[in-house]
Amino acid sequence: MKKTPRARQRNALSREQIIQTAITILDDLGEAGLTFQALARSLATGAGAIYWHVENKDDLLIAACDVVIERALDANVGLTPEEEICSIGLGIFDALDLHPWMGSVLSHAAGSMPTIRIIERIGNQVRALNVVEEWSVVSALLSYIVGVAAQNAANAQFALRKGLNRSKFLGEIATLWAALDPDQFPFTSSIASKLPGHDDRADFVAGIRLLVGAIRRGVDDAS
Amino acid sequence: MKKTPRARQRNALSREQIIQTAITILDDLGEAGLTFQALARSLATGAGAIYWHVENKDDLLIAACDVVIERALDANVGLTPEEEICSIGLGIFDALDLHPWMGSVLSHAAGSMPTIRIIERIGNQVRALNVVEEWSVVSALLSYIVGVAAQNAANAQFALRKGLNRSKFLGEIATLWAALDPDQFPFTSSIASKLPGHDDRADFVAGIRLLVGAIRRGVDDAS
DNA sequence: TCCAATTATGGAATGATGTTCCATAGCGCA
DNA sequence: TGCGCTATGGAACATCATTCCATAATTGGA
Numbered sequence: 001m002k003k004t005p006r007a008r009q010r011n012a013l014s015r016e017q018i019i020q021t022a023i024t025i026l027d028d029l030g031e032a033g034l035t036f037q038a039l040a041r042s043l044a045t046g047a048g049a050i051y052w053h054v055e056n057k058d059d060l061l062i063a064a065c066d067v068v069i070e071r072a073l074d075a076n077v078g079l080t081p082e083e084e085i086c087s088i089g090l091g092i093f094d095a096l097d098l099h100p101w102m103g104s105v106l107s108h109a110a111g112s113m114p115t116i117r118i119i120e121r122i123g124n125q126v127r128a129l130n131v132v133e134e135w136s137v138v139s140a141l142l143s144y145i146v147g148v149a150a151q152n153a154a155n156a157q158f159a160l161r162k163g164l165n166r167s168k169f170l171g172e173i174a175t176l177w178a179a180l181d182p183d184q185f186p187f188t189s190s191i192a193s194k195l196p197g198h199d200d201r202a203d204f205v206a207g208i209r210l211l212v213g214a215i216r217r218g219v220d221d222a223s
Numbered sequence: 224m225k226k227t228p229r230a231r232q233r234n235a236l237s238r239e240q241i242i243q244t245a246i247t248i249l250d251d252l253g254e255a256g257l258t259f260q261a262l263a264r265s266l267a268t269g270a271g272a273i274y275w276h277v278e279n280k281d282d283l284l285i286a287a288c289d290v291v292i293e294r295a296l297d298a299n300v301g302l303t304p305e306e307e308i309c310s311i312g313l314g315i316f317d318a319l320d321l322h323p324w325m326g327s328v329l330s331h332a333a334g335s336m337p338t339i340r341i342i343e344r345i346g347n348q349v350r351a352l353n354v355v356e357e358w359s360v361v362s363a364l365l366s367y368i369v370g371v372a373a374q375n376a377a378n379a380q381f382a383l384r385k386g387l388n389r390s391k392f393l394g395e396i397a398t399l400w401a402a403l404d405p406d407q408f409p410f411t412s413s414i415a416s417k418l419p420g421h422d423d424r425a426d427f428v429a430g431i432r433l434l435v436g437a438i439r440r441g442v443d444d445a446s
Numbered sequence: 447t448c449c450a451a452t453t454a455t456g457g458a459a460t461g462a463t464g465t466t467c468c469a470t471a472g473c474g475c476a
Numbered sequence: 477t478g479c480g481c482t483a484t485g486g487a488a489c490a491t492c493a494t495t496c497c498a499t500a501a502t503t504g505g506a
Contacts, residue, residue, distance in 0.1 A: 147370015
């Protein structure tokens with residue numbers, strides 16, 4: 001037996017501890033706030049020591065993302081497949097809203113753990129719907145959910161970096177859009193006023209329902 | 224009159240020239256390849272000079288993105304609104320596939336020019352459909368199109384960075400997924416084999432058609 | 447035509463970051 | 477007690493974006 005992971009140092013530095021600390025820093029200071037120096041300071045150690053437990057920054061970010069995603073997905077059961085898919089989507093939307101740094105991580109984490117977890121949850125519900133092209137449907141739902149949630153998170157992150165709250169941020173964009181040349185950008189300039197009061201979360205669910213409804217209809221048509 | 228933008232230096236350094244060179248570098252070397260040093264070398268100047276024409280790297284990236292998006296959107300006319308929306312989506316999908324670096328730029332460019340251009344094009348078509356909740360619909364389409372296209376581009380970028388071509392990359396992920404514990408990840412492990420042969424572009428259009436169809440149906444139901 | 451102001455340049459400095467290196471400390475085991 | 481493995485932490489390194497600054501080119505006015 002070579003593998004005896006018993007107590008090592010006095011104050012053991014563990015991968016889990018590193019990931020948790022990273023999440024705290026990311027939540028508090030945003031994506032740019034997580035540096036190996038800051039992380040080392042928080043953990044009262046040096047940057048080099050962290051690399052013993054973590055491959056590199058990407059590895060750390062994906063691991064952090066995975067922890068949060070796992071938590072976000074463990075709730076909701078006993079609903080219809082359609083409602084469950086909405087619930088999964090909302091769970092991810094809210095998680096990204098709370099942890100905006102996850103957006104860019106999820107985008108660069110193709111095929112890795114956090115994505116797999118989401119696919120698995122959606123996939124099981126889609127399978128329960130007896131769809132023919134399972135993977136196409138799951139792929140579309142995954143892309144929509146992650147894509148929209150990430151977009152929303154990016155706005156939050158952007159607002160945070162500029163020290164504005166969400167509504168101030170949307171107000172600034174609205175002002176910008178309202179000032180556009182109405183001849184060149186008739187639609188965008190006309191829609192500007194509706195931007196601040198807009199409920200992104202509600203539209204997000206509406207989009208999922210649209211997709212799920214269309215899928216359901218496809219199944220019904222075939223039968 | 225203070226503003227006389229006539230010929231300045233012998234070999235004038237212009238914003239347009241900088242942006243074009245940046246696009247070339249981004250296409251050739253990927254996102255990480257664009258540094259101010261590399262850009263200065265290509266332009267036979269110093270890094271400092273570039274800052275006279277460009278605010279910072281984000282500004283440059285957004286401007287580069289805008290040029291490509293503008294080109295990608297200037298085609299197609301004379302179709303039905305539904306088909307035009309599909310066509311716009313495909314234009315963006317293909318542009319991101321050809322220029323994978325645009326994915327992360329578009330995600331961080333909320334409310335700025337490239338996004339405005341897309342919204343404008345989609346918005347005009349949606350308006351032609353006489354939808355009640357215009358902005359909600361446009362918002363959903365925008366998110367889906369940019370989200371899915373960016374996700375696809377991220378895969379391409381990731382594959383590029385690992386020196387693999389697209390199918391080798393998908394094959395690697397498929398192997399990874401196939402090796403998952405079937406008890407813990409029944410869906411993902413079962414779907415692994417279908418990953419490499421999968422046509423993302425076709426599914427992308429299918430998703431748009433699903434959304435557009437649902438919107439259309441909503442309009443018909445109301446009338 | 448010459449001069450001062452403005453516009454523009456390019457290369458050197460700055461500061462921050464991810465990552466690697468390395469001397470050494472803690473710990474289990476013989 | 478000493479050998480070897482696991483860990484540690486801080487210094488060193490290379491790379492960037494960005495800022496600074498001395499100075500060149502150009503222009504508009506006297």
